[in-house]
Amino acid sequence: MFISPTLCPKWNEQNKKWGELLNTNFYHLSIELIVGFFALFLVTKLLGKTQITQLTPFDFVSALVLGELIGNAIYNKDIGLQYVLYAIGLWGSFIYLLEWITQRFKKTRSILEGNPVIVIRNGKLDRHQLKKSKLDINQLQHLLRDKDIFSMREVEYAILEANGTVNVLRKQQYDNPMNKDFNFKPQPVYMPISLISDGEVLWDNLKQAGFDEAWLLSQLNAKGIVKPDQVFFAEWLEGDSLYVSTYI
Known part of the structure; x- marks a missing residue:
């Protein structure tokens, strides 16, 4: 049975409220996203050009925090557009200030940038x-x-x-x-195998290389090393001698 909307004023009123709510939310969200986008674009322009590979750990964390601030400000209904701009401006000012300090005072670079x-x-x-x-x-x-x-x-x-x-x-x-470049005949290529790492023998790698503990000890003794725990890193390569790096 068909019921006319005019006979259901409550349904009609509720539908109207939902429409107004959706229109309002989408409108404010669109405005905040647009303003946030251009504000971020402006901040990145002011902070200068830095390649991703040149980012320091602090730069990376700063970018994450700035993005988190923007995201929370945009999707929180209790936060208005002015707070979005304030968050971007304040955090961008902190980053700009640190960049200025490192450019002006060389001694601070080791602390702030490493x-x-x-x-x-x-x-x-x-x-x-x-x-x-x-x-x-x-x-x-x-x-x-x-x-x-x-x-x-x-x-x-x-x-x-x-x-x-x-x-x-x-x-x-x-x-x-x-x-x-010299037209040399190609030679076989072998993958190096780590045998000792931080003083510990990598037994699986040693077995894979086809050697045992006696062989490893003899190689170390030939280099004046008594025990494997004296070695920081050791590596074996087919056709070459055992590479050993002791603790400094």
Whole structure:
């Protein structure tokens, strides 16, 4: 049975209120999103151009906090447009002030932005700097592989930058022109295998390499090392000798 809306004034009134509510909410949300977008665009322009790879940990956290402030301000019905602008302006001012301080006073850069740290020096791992930077061997190996370096024996110097990336200076013998430049016959390529990490023998890797504890001890003894726990990192590569880095 069809019921005319005119016969149901309560239903008609409720439907009208829902329509007004939806229109109001969408209107305010659209305005806040538009204003927030242009305000963020203005703040990023004022703060200068920084590539993603150049972001310091503080820059990254600042961007997350700013985005969270905007999101909460926009979707909270109790917060008006003026609070959105205030949140963007105040947080942007803090970031701009810190950028100005680091540009004006050089001594503050190490505190606010951090300093580059040499984690491999003269081909040796610096355990103290790795520990200070909260970086373990596996993480360092991952960063080196990002630079197309699969063996630590190839590295003369490795610098951990303030933004968390690693820049590498290869040893001279590993920084030669490619074989194809001289028409050399291609040689087999082998993957280096880590045998000792932070004083502990990686038994599964040792077995995978086809060696046992006696062989490992003999190799270490040949280098003047008595026990594996004296070794910070050791790596084996087919066709090459055992690479060992002791604690500094």
